[in-house]
Amino acid sequence: MAEEIRAEMVANVWKVVATAGDTVTEGDTLVILESMKMEIPVVAESDGVLQQLVVNEGDVVQDGDLIAVIA
Numbered sequence: 001m002a003e004e005i006r007a008e009m010v011a012n013v014w015k016v017v018a019t020a021g022d023t024v025t026e027g028d029t030l031v032i033l034e035s036m037k038m039e040i041p042v043v044a045e046s047d048g049v050l051q052q053l054v055v056n057e058g059d060v061v062q063d064g065d066l067i068a069v070i071a
Contacts, residue, residue: 011035
């Protein structure tokens with residue numbers, strides 16, 4: 001079953017750490033968001049393979065936007 005990782009706030013994608021196809025474990029950082037000069041890591045919530053990463057550095061995400069899919 002695929003797990004969708006979604007943004008929890010409006011933020012800029014500051015850095016993309018993982019790439020599609022990477023094997024990730026729970027707690028691994030996928031991307032780092034920046035909002036109000038704070039860096040917020042977006043982490044994998046389960047073990048699996050990063051199937052899709054839909055953001056790029058410099059993108060702006062809104063609350064609820066899809067960031068990644070782990071299966």
